[in-house]
Amino acid sequence: MVKNVYIHIPFCKSKCNYCSFISYPCISLKEKYLDALEKEILHYYRYEKLDTLYFGGGTPSLLTIDEFKRIIAHFNITEETEITAELNPDGLTLEYLKSLKGLGINRISLGCQTFDNKILEIISRRHKAEDVINAVQNAKLAGFENINLDFIYGLPEQTEEIFEQDLKRAISLGVQHISLYGLKIDEGCYFYTHQPEHLPDGDVQADMYELAIKTLTSNGFEHYEISNFSISGCNSRHNLNYWNNNSYYGFGAAAHGYADGVRYSNKENLDDYINTPTEHASFHKISKQEELEEEIFLGFRRGDGIETKQINEKFSIDFDKKYNRILKKYLTTGHLIKTQNGYKFSDDGFLVSNVILSEFLE
Numbered sequence: 001m002v003k004n005v006y007i008h009i010p011f012c013k014s015k016c017n018y019c020s021f022i023s024y025p026c027i028s029l030k031e032k033y034l035d036a037l038e039k040e041i042l043h044y045y046r047y048e049k050l051d052t053l054y055f056g057g058g059t060p061s062l063l064t065i066d067e068f069k070r071i072i073a074h075f076n077i078t079e080e081t082e083i084t085a086e087l088n089p090d091g092l093t094l095e096y097l098k099s100l101k102g103l104g105i106n107r108i109s110l111g112c113q114t115f116d117n118k119i120l121e122i123i124s125r126r127h128k129a130e131d132v133i134n135a136v137q138n139a140k141l142a143g144f145e146n147i148n149l150d151f152i153y154g155l156p157e158q159t160e161e162i163f164e165q166d167l168k169r170a171i172s173l174g175v176q177h178i179s180l181y182g183l184k185i186d187e188g189c190y191f192y193t194h195q196p197e198h199l200p201d202g203d204v205q206a207d208m209y210e211l212a213i214k215t216l217t218s219n220g221f222e223h224y225e226i227s228n229f230s231i232s233g234c235n236s237r238h239n240l241n242y243w244n245n246n247s248y249y250g251f252g253a254a255a256h257g258y259a260d261g262v263r264y265s266n267k268e269n270l271d272d273y274i275n276t277p278t279e280h281a282s283f284h285k286i287s288k289q290e291e292l293e294e295e296i297f298l299g300f301r302r303g304d305g306i307e308t309k310q311i312n313e314k315f316s317i318d319f320d321k322k323y324n325r326i327l328k329k330y331l332t333t334g335h336l337i338k339t340q341n342g343y344k345f346s347d348d349g350f351l352v353s354n355v356i357l358s359e360f361l362e
């Protein structure tokens, strides 16, 4: 049974310089897009009671309240359903936030990236630090008790001091969740062809990551996933579902889903999606070996790591025996830690997790 839904809203007013996500400025297509989205939902969704519903983007806050309402109305949700909307801080009014709350949206995620206005300009964000502060204050007034701020570290001109100030400001704003992403300049973004000056190198990025762990965990945040921190009870249930390797629907252009043992992705091109919203762009039946590898990759992202008993039962293997060489090697170096139920990464392990995880691949 699929109990989690991701919905992609692929519109942005303009493109941030580091962004290679699928987003388009053609907001005039929004109405046609929502029609297509509804067709896709009606075609695949079997009216399961949802544990989580997530609006990601792009910029979901480009939807009007009526448009959110129209989409949410298709789903079987209860008061227990975690409903998240990613919002851009620019132009968020108290009235809009109150109306979102009134629709049952109970978690919001704001793209802050940094509180340094000069850097926000370099990366071409539309908002200023003050907009984020206002948005958080308004969200609290509107009754939100589960607010995430996204940050990026390793931005041009960013020093460890600036990043530390960013985190301290977020803590003082009283948000319940913080997500951190190291800057990656991928093909397709403006910075890929226009390399910015004063870019912190990989070592500085690693120092920033360690600094974040220290700063946030000493201020009551739990490091519950490689990139995510929360105060107790405010873990993202939607994202935990991904990391637990469970199924989910992905609706909308470029969305990815995992249902009935099949991973699929939707068409990225907006016109293609609008014309044929129920045709997937790719479709891959996961083999048992792939499922095991995904379980390991995703499980190790979690702060509490993997549970070997559960993996052994699910895949009929002896995890300790099968991966004895890798486990021994990284327990010795201190990158892995033995827990009561399995294994997890140490802070140093998280820093080189890609290298270590690649050794689990067959």
Ligand code: SF4
Pocket (backbone or CB within 6 Å): 011, 012, 014, 015, 016, 019, 020, 021, 023, 057, 058, 059, 088, 111
């Ligand atoms: S980073 Fe977010 S807001 Fe900026 S262009 Fe990309 S999807 Fe849009």
